[in-house]
Amino acid sequence: MIKPGKIQSLLLWLLFMTTILLAGCGAQQTAATTGKSGEISGKLQVYTSQPDSDISKLVAGFAKKYPQVQVEVFRSGTEEVIARINTEMKAGKIGADVLFLADAPTFEALKVQNLLLDYQSGELKGVKQELLDTDHMYSPTKMIPIGIVINTNKVRELDKVDWNTLSESENKGQTVMPSPLYSGAAAYNLGIFRNQSELGWNYYEKLKKNQVMVVKGNGDVIKRVASGEKSFGIVVDFMAFNAAKQGSPVAFVYPKTGSAVITEPVGIVKTTQNAAAAKAFVDFVLSAEGQQLAVQQGYLPVNKDVNAPEGRSAAAALKILNAPIKKLVEQRDVDKKDFTVLFGG
C-alpha cells in the first residue's frame, strides 16, 4: 500500500506557498510619488461612467502630456460605481483617486460623506458661476442635456416630438429608457422631472402605463432605438449624435418643454495617494485641450470659450430644467425606491 503522506505534504506546502504569493500580489500598491524633477508620476486610478472609448481617448490625451503617470480606468454606470465605492469602504480602502461621474447630486452625496478633496482648478474661468460647487469639491466638465432619441425609419416628424409624445397611447410599448438604479443621468432626470409641475412623478407613472422598457445604461437605449426594436429613447444627447454619425438610423430631439442637463463632474477622492496627478488630471479635463477633446467626442463643452461640436447649438440656446441641488440629493433615495416599486428591480 502506498504511503501518500509525502506527496500530500508536498502538495499542501505548494498550495500554502501559492496562497502567500497571491496575497502578496493583492497587496501590491504603488506609492504615489512626485518625481525627483518635480514631474508628476505614479499610478492614477479613475472611476468613471463615461463610455469606454471616450475615456480611453481622454486618458490617451492626458498621457501624452504626463507620460510618467500610469492611468487605470474602471468603468461602469454611475450608481454601480457608487456601489463599488461603498463596497470598497467596507473593505477599508477606496481604490479610486479621481471620480468622473454623471451628475452633481452624486458628488453632493459624496461630499456629505466627507470623501472628496477640496480642489479649485485654475481652469474654471470659462465656466458659468451657477454650475460651480461653492465648496470646490468637484467641478463640472461638460453640458450633457437629456432628451429623446428616435429611430428615423419609424418616426418621421421630428419637430412634434416632446416628452408627452412618449406617453401617448399610439406610441405604447415604443419607448426605452435607462434605469436610475444604474445610470446617473437617468437618476438626475428623474429628480429634475419630479420637481417640474408639468411633468412630475406623474410622468413616470404615465410612462409605466405606456409600457416603457427600462434598460440599464444609455448605451443600451441607443442600441435598441438604432435596431428599430423601439422608436423612442430617453438618453443623453452625445450618444445619439455619435450613433447617427456612425450611420445608425437615429436622430436626437431636444424637447421643447426643456431638458435636464448633467454636467459630468470630476472630483478627487480625499484618501488619494497621488493628489498631484489627480489635480493634473482634473486640470487637463477642464483645460481648453481637454474640452476640445470632449467636443470631438460629441459633448457640449462647459467652457463658454470652446465652441460646440459642428452643427450643434450651444448649451446656452437650450431650455434647461432645473431644481435646487440640495433637494435633489435628499430626494434621490426616495426616487430610487419609488422607481423600484413602480418598475420593479
Add this chain to the structure above:
Amino acid sequence: MNADFRERQQALTIRKLAVRYSNSSQWVLQDFDLAVRSGEFVVIIGPSGCGKSTLLRLIAGFTQLQQGEIVIGKRVAATAGGVCIPPEERDVGFVFQSYALWPHMTVKANITFPLEQKRFTALQREQRVDEAIMKFGLQEHQHRYPAELSGGQRQRVALARALVGQPALLLMDEPLSSLDVALRKRIQDELLIMHKEWQPAVLYVTHDQDEAVKLADRLIVLNEGKIQQAGTPYDIFHSPNNSFVANFFGEVNELVGSVVENQGNGLSCIRIGDHIFILARTQSSLTSGERVRVFIRPSWVDIQEREDMSNARITDSRFMGAYTDYSLEWQGIPLRVSTQNTISKRVGDSIFLKVKDAWSIKTSE
C-alpha cells in the same frame, strides 16, 4: 418413415448456412447444416469464437445470413438475400447468458411480457403466467424485481419467460456460465425436469463439456465455423472424429500407429512404435498397413502391480482425490493414465499396464 414426414417433425432445419461479419472476409460459419427434431435437446459445444453464439443469433433473427436458409417449424425464417422474418415473429424462446431480465419489471411482469405481445385474453394470460410461476417455484418472488433475486432464481425467471409462450424451439446461450459450480449442477437437473415437462426442442450452447454431456440428447461439436462431429455424448466421447474433438472432451493420449489387421468386427490390431501391439476399435474401412491415429483416454488403461511382469515405468504421479494421475513411460512412449486403484509403487518403479479400450481413425495425411 418417409422424408416428408420427418421434415414435419423438425423444429429447426438449417441448410448450407454461411455467415460473416460485415466488415470482415472471415466466415464465422460456413457450409453449416443442422436439424433439430421436436422435443430434442441438442447441445452445441465449442471453444469461444467458434461461431456458436452467432448461430443462435442467426436463428433468432438478430443477425443476417449470407448463404443458405433457416427453417423454423414449417416456416422458412430466413434465406440468403430473400425472406427474413423479424425476431418477434419467429416464435422461439431465448435464454441469454446474462439472463437479460428487464430490471424495471417485476418477476411476474417479466414473465407476462411475451404473452402481452400475442393475442390472449387477460384470463388466459393470467392462467398461463400463474402456471409458469408455479412450475418454476417462483410464487414467493413474483412481485420482486430481478435485482432482489439470487442467481438461481434469476435463471428460473429467464427460463420461465422463455417458455411461457410455449415456443416450439428454445435457444439457450450459455445460460449457466455465470453460476457457481454447485448451483450449476442443481440448475442442470432442474433444466432436465423442465425439459421433460414442457417438451420444447432445445438448442443449447455451452463451452463446458460436463454440462454438454449431461444435458444433451445429441451433441454437436463446433470449431472454426464447422461441425466437427455430431452424435450422442457417448459416441463423441468414445469415437471422436478427429483429434480436435478427442482433445476437446477431456484428456486423451494421442498416438500414431499402423493397422496390422482389421478383424472386421469393428476392431483392429494396431502396432504402435516397434514393439507395442494393441486391439483398438476402428472405422470399418481401414485396411492393413494403413497409418492411423490412436486415442487412448487415461481411464481406458488399467495398471497393475505385478511382481512377475512389467512393461512401463512411472515418471510422475499426482493424487487428484477420487483418482490418481500417472505419467508413464510405456516402452519409450509417454502415456498418461488415471486410476482409482491404490498403487504402492513410486516414481521410477516399474509397473504393468493394460489397454482396455482404444479408438483409432485414419490420419488425415
Add this chain to the structure above:
Amino acid sequence: MKRIASWCLFILPILFIIYPLWNLLTVSLGVSTMQQGISLTAYGQLLQDPQLPTVIQNTLYIAVVSTIASLFMGAMAAILTEKTDIPGRQGWRLVFILPVLLPSYVISIAWQHWAGPVGLVNGWLQHLLGRTIWNFAGIHEIVIVMAISHMPIAYLLVRSAINAIPGHLEDAARIAGARPVIVFTSVVLPLTVPALANAALLCFASALDNFGIPAFIGIPSGITVLSTLIYQKVIGLGNGQFEQAAALAVVTGLLSMIPVYFQGKIFHGPKYSREEGNREKRIYLMGKWKWLLVLLIGIWQGVTVIGPCIAMLLLSLAPAYGVPLTLSNLTFAHYISLWTDTPVVAAGLKNSLLLALISTVVVLLFAWPLARRIVLAPSSLITFLDGIAAVPYCLPGMVVGLAVLLTWIHPIPGTSFSLYGGMTILLLAYIPRFYTFGIRTWTTAWARFSLHMEEAGHVAGAGPMTVTRRITLPMFREEALGGGTLIFLLAFTELTLSSLLAGSQFSTIGVIVFSMETAGRALESAALGTVLTLLTLGLSAGVCKYLLDEKNSEEKETKI
C-alpha cells in the same frame, strides 16, 4: 509533516467552505452589526419587499419550464444520436454538447442577435412577410436560452443511461414477440427514467444557479430572478443592503437544497438498480425516415446553436447598430477597438487565463489527497469532507460569491489590507467552487484503474513519488486532461462569482463582457463573444471526448 497534511485536509475546507457560509448566515441574522444577539430584521424587510413574490415566481417559472424543455430536447437528442442509424452521428453529438461548453452569457448575446426582438430571424421575417411573427422578449427569451444552454446536461445523462442498457434486454423483448417500437417504449424508455429524473434535478439546480442569462436578458427587460436580485442588492442599489442580500442568499440557498434533497431520495431501490454488464448496444434502423430525421436535427441545431453563433459573428462585423451588413460595409473595426479603445479587455483576458490556470492546478493538486482517501481509505469523516467539498457547487454561485465577499472583504484586523479587489478573493471563491470537479476527476480515474497497478509498482521497488510519476499519473493522463480542461473552461469564462468579487483593478473577462453589454456596446460585445466562442471551442476539443466518454461508445453497435 504527515500529521500537518492530514490536519490541513480537515481544516482548509472548514476555513474556506464552511466558515464563509456560516458567516453569510450570521450576517443575515444581523450578528455582524453592532446590535446584540441575532435579529430577523433583514428577513422581515425581505418579506415586506413588494418585489420578492414576483422574483420568486419568475425564478421558479423559468426553472420549471426551462427544465422541462431541456429534458425534452436532451432526451430526443440522445435517442437520435444513440439509438438510430442516422448518418453523421458523431458530428451531431459534438454540436449537441456545445452549449454546455459556451458560457451562458455568450449564448444569451448570440441568441438576442439571432431571435431576439430585433434579431436576424425577425429581420428576415420582416423582409419576407412584412411583419414579425414572434416576440420572444423577456421571460420567454430567458426560458428558451436557458433550455438551450442546459440541454446538454440532460443530453449527456440520458445518453449515458441509454448506452448503458445491455443490448440483450432489447433482444429479449424482441424474441418475446415485441416489435421494435414496443421494445423501445417498454424497455428502453423505462430504463432511462432515473437518468431523466437526475437530469431534471440538475437542470433545475442549474437554472437556479444561472446568472448570465437573467443578467443579460432579464435585467434590460425588467425580469428579476433570485440570482440577479442578490446581485442588484449588492452592486446596484448601493449602501446598507448587505444584510438583506445575505438573507436573500440564505433563502436562495435553502431553495437550491430542494433538488439536492431529492437527488438521494427518488428512483432508488431494486427497481432501479442496474447491473454493469455487456455494453454492446442496439440501434434502430430508420429506413427512409433517417434522411428526414437528419434534416430535422440539422434545422434544430441550426436554430438553437449554429444560427445564433452566426448571427453574433455577423453583427460583430457590421459598421454600426441598425445598419444592415453588406459585403462592402463589413468591418473588423470592433475587433480592433477591443484592443485599442478598451485596455480592460486585454487585461481581463489575461486575468481570466491566470485565474483559470491557477484554479485548475490548485484544484487538481489539492483534490488529490482527498480523492486518494475517498478511494483507498473511506471513513465517515472522509465521506463528510467529500460532501462538504460538493457544497459550493451545489449552492447557486451568487450565494457562494456573496458568502466569500462578506467573509474576506473586511480588512485584516490591525491593517488596512483587504483581499477585496485583487486576485486572491476570486481564487478563494473559484477554488472551493470547482474543488468537487477535481475530486470527481481523480476518483473516476481511480475507479477505472485497479489499485493493484500501483501496488505492483511498489513491489517492484519504486518509492511513492516514482509510482505516482511513472505509473499513476501516466495512467490518469486522459482523465486529468479532460477534468482539468473542464475546470479551466468553467473558471475562464466564469461570471457569477466574479460579478460580485472582481474589483476595479482586477476584472475578469466575463465581467467585462457584462459591463460592455450593459453599456450598450453591442457590436464590441458581439465581437468579444465571438472571440470567446472561438477560444472556448479551441480549448474544449479535449473535453468533448471526455464528456462523451468515447471509450464506451466505441463498443459494438448492432442494428435492430
